[in-house]
Amino acid sequence: MKTTYFTVGPAQLYPTYAEHMMHAIDEQIGSISHRSAKFREIYKHTDQQLRILMNIPETHAILFASSATEIWERMIQNTVQHKSCHFVSGAFGKKFCDFSNGLGKQTQIFTSKHGEGFEGITHYTIDDDAELICTTQNETSSGVQILPSDLIALKKKYPNKLLCTDIVSSAPYPNIDFTYVDSAFFSVQKAFGLPAGLGVWIVNEACINKSAMLGQCGVHNTLEQYAKNYESFETPSTPNTLGIYLLGKIAEDMNDHGLKHIRLMMEQRAATLYQITTQVLQPLVVDHAARSVSTIVFNSTRNAKEWNNILAPYGLVVASGYGKYKDEQIRVANFPAIEELAFTQLVKALEQH
Amino acid sequence: MKTTYFTVGPAQLYPTYAEHMMHAIDEQIGSISHRSAKFREIYKHTDQQLRILMNIPETHAILFASSATEIWERMIQNTVQHKSCHFVSGAFGKKFCDFSNGLGKQTQIFTSKHGEGFEGITHYTIDDDAELICTTQNETSSGVQILPSDLIALKKKYPNKLLCTDIVSSAPYPNIDFTYVDSAFFSVQKAFGLPAGLGVWIVNEACINKSAMLGQCGVHNTLEQYAKNYESFETPSTPNTLGIYLLGKIAEDMNDHGLKHIRLMMEQRAATLYQITTQVLQPLVVDHAARSVSTIVFNSTRNAKEWNNILAPYGLVVASGYGKYKDEQIRVANFPAIEELAFTQLVKALEQH
Numbered sequence: 167m168k169t170t171y172f173t174v175g176p177a178q179l180y181p182t183y184a185e186h187m188m189h190a191i192d193e194q195i196g197s198i199s200h201r202s203a204k205f206r207e208i209y210k211h212t213d214q215q216l217r218i219l220m221n222i223p224e225t226h227a228i229l230f231a232s233s234a235t236e237i238w239e240r241m242i243q244n245t246v247q248h249k250s251c252h253f254v255s256g257a258f259g260k261k262f263c264d265f266s267n268g269l270g271k272q273t274q275i276f277t278s279k280h281g282e283g284f285e286g287i288t289h290y291t292i293d294d295d296a297e298l299i300c301t302t303q304n305e306t307s308s309g310v311q312i313l314p315s316d317l318i319a320l321k322k323k324y325p326n327k328l329l330c331t332d333i334v335s336s337a338p339y340p341n342i343d344f345t346y347v348d349s350a351f352f353s354v355q356k357a358f359g360l361p362a363g364l365g366v367w368i369v370n371e372a373c374i375n376k377s378a379m380l381g382q383c384g385v386h387n388t389l390e391q392y393a394k395n396y397e398s399f400e401t402p403s404t405p406n407t408l409g410i411y412l413l414g415k416i417a418e419d420m421n422d423h424g425l426k427h428i429r430l431m432m433e434q435r436a437a438t439l440y441q442i443t444t445q446v447l448q449p450l451v452v453d454h455a456a457r458s459v460s461t462i463v464f465n466s467t468r469n470a471k472e473w474n475n476i477l478a479p480y481g482l483v484v485a486s487g488y489g490k491y492k493d494e495q496i497r498v499a500n501f502p503a504i505e506e507l508a509f510t511q512l513v514k515a516l517e518q519h
Numbered sequence: 520m521k522t523t524y525f526t527v528g529p530a531q532l533y534p535t536y537a538e539h540m541m542h543a544i545d546e547q548i549g550s551i552s553h554r555s556a557k558f559r560e561i562y563k564h565t566d567q568q569l570r571i572l573m574n575i576p577e578t579h580a581i582l583f584a585s586s587a588t589e590i591w592e593r594m595i596q597n598t599v600q601h602k603s604c605h606f607v608s609g610a611f612g613k614k615f616c617d618f619s620n621g622l623g624k625q626t627q628i629f630t631s632k633h634g635e636g637f638e639g640i641t642h643y644t645i646d647d648d649a650e651l652i653c654t655t656q657n658e659t660s661s662g663v664q665i666l667p668s669d670l671i672a673l674k675k676k677y678p679n680k681l682l683c684t685d686i687v688s689s690a691p692y693p694n695i696d697f698t699y700v701d702s703a704f705f706s707v708q709k710a711f712g713l714p715a716g717l718g719v720w721i722v723n724e725a726c727i728n729k730s731a732m733l734g735q736c737g738v739h740n741t742l743e744q745y746a747k748n749y750e751s752f753e754t755p756s757t758p759n760t761l762g763i764y765l766l767g768k769i770a771e772d773m774n775d776h777g778l779k780h781i782r783l784m785m786e787q788r789a790a791t792l793y794q795i796t797t798q799v800l801q802p803l804v805v806d807h808a809a810r811s812v813s814t815i816v817f818n819s820t821r822n823a824k825e826w827n828n829i830l831a832p833y834g835l836v837v838a839s840g841y842g843k844y845k846d847e848q849i850r851v852a853n854f855p856a857i858e859e860l861a862f863t864q865l866v867k868a869l870e871q872h
Contacts, residue, residue, distance in 0.1 A: 194524070406585075407529065
């Protein structure tokens with residue numbers, strides 16, 4: 167029996183993944199040079215499909231790194247001279263902040279209570295000398311989201327600061343208005359339903375200019391090298407070409423299906439999941455506006471291991487709580503790759519046990 | 520018609536690649552958590568198979584990064600405080616040195632003439648304060664190799680310095696004696712015949728201890744994090760699990776075949792290639808000891824584009840010279856993935872045209 171992974175990443179693979187992989191084998195994608203016309207076509211195709219899917223304007227470049235974790239590092243290296251400001255609603259936002267400290271930067275940090283977001287986000291006063299505002303649009307550890315409209319409000323209040331947002335476990339769901347977001351990034355092993363090994367970094371000219379102003383911004387995958395190579399749809403060094411190819415194909419499938427429909431399905435399923443309140447399970451995030459649509463966290467008297475024993479006969483797997491919440495919470499991914507039957511079975515099992 | 524890629528990486532995929540990929544799809548490898556027992560089994564299997572294949576002793580850990588390019592960066596960050604010393608026989612050795620400079624280190628650099636190696640490598644006097652000796656065992660841009668016995672001699676002369684070697688485009692061919700090599704690293708898209716997206720970093724305790732002594736060695740993929748996670752066959756962040764799985768399978772296939780046989784085949788084929796001397800083609804590297812077995816460079820009055828037009832009817836592709844040698848040299852990979860018929864056809868075509 168095949169397993170359906172409701173884990174929050176690595177996660178369930180997109181239903182068309184295997185078919186695209188077969189084509190990739192057939193077309194010998196793994197052998198082609200990253201300095202060839204064929205590679206540039208693949209990059210261009212993936213770039214175009216992501217632009218359509220996520221409404222990414224020409225003002226932003228789409229770059230490929232190895233993971234979102236690497237992008238945290240590159241983001242700080244390339245755009246922060248002295249200080250970054252962090253809105254932290256969980257372990258991954260905290261790690262992003264730790265990276266900035268580790269790179270010798272000062273940080274200003276706003277931390278929400280576990281399971282809470284930042285109500286009235288514009289009421290937080292960001293230091294004058296903070297250059298980059300780091301937000302986690304979807305925090306995988308706590309299932310807390312920041313509404314895209316709050317990102318707009320933040321940027322409107324601080325137009326002279328760079329604003330970046332981590333959409334690792336929500337992209338392509340959130341409707342980000344890139345007029346107000348200088349950079350966003352994600353990994354493909356979450357809602358895109360691909361194997362891990364590729365990070366996508368969306369950046370505008372303001373980030374690239376900041377990097378140029380700072381001068382030497384590290385040595386590998388600097389924005390200067392990226393920008394230069396991106397002009398001809400290439401990468402600074404040999405990338406995960408197979409991952410880029412597959413991402414383009416999945417983005418195309420999502421465009422064919424229509425993101426509108428995918429979003430609606432995700433919202434309906436999220437509503438169903440958030441309605442689950444039993445003696446065993448209750449949604450962690452109470453504030454509706456702060457509730458992630460793509461990664462849903464439950465307080466649970468049963469840990470993920472016990473749940474997965476119950477779910478095993480149905481071939482379903484959920485994720486444990488993150489870090490210290492490992493045994494008292496579970497996390498359920500609501501990614502587009504999940505098929506209806508498995509979703510219905512999961513809801514039934516969660517409600518009845 | 521399928522193409523046979525004699526390019527130096529990305530390169531021809533290993534004949535069993537497609538079969539292993541099918542199994543990976545079947546086993547849903549792309550979905551499993553990097554904190555699961557299944558992942559740890561995969562890591563352990565790949566670790567064991569690489570140890571057998573490349574005779575890697577227990578003194579060395581086997582770590583996974585995104586590429587050898589990333590490992591250049593991490594190697595310098597983690598093991599050099601003030602100065603590194605570089606033996607440069609081509610563009611990639613030079614880039615490794617540039618990375619060290621870019622990270623603010625002093626460098627001592629020995630550069631050979633294009634197409635030449637370092638005869639009497641122990642006669643070079645390395646600065647007392649150089650902490651790390653960086654060598655390129657196989658230089659992909661020039662087809663120059665350093666003999667494994669020269670690495671031993673270097674380490675014997677400088678036992679208190681760390682010695683690392685870039686085996687990106689030769690592993691698993693060279694018989695490295697890890698008693699004398701503190702670190703070696705490679706990418707999988709070369710002689711292992713896999714798609715790009717995974718780098719393998721072999722390091723001993725001396726490197727890890729140096730990193731600990733230095734303290735803060737960057738923020739992502741530091742040796743401290745690696746060493747801690749490696750204890751339980753895990754990685755600091757989500758890795759390219761699919762790549763690790765496939766590498767283990769290919770290493771196992773190579774072990775089944777016997778590296779002895781693979782080496783012999785590569786040596787015989789290299790001898791055949793180096794015998795090609797026509798009005799159009801002559802091997803670049805004259806000194807037999809400096810001749811790479813896995814990546815062979817020819818001076819050519821015809822550029823790679825013209826060669827590939829000639830080779831197209833046979834479904835064969837060779838690589839251009841690197842950088843400024845693009846139009847006057849070609850590079851031919853002699854990797855284990857290449858099948859006999861294609862090899863014979865290539866030799867015939869190169870000799871006759």
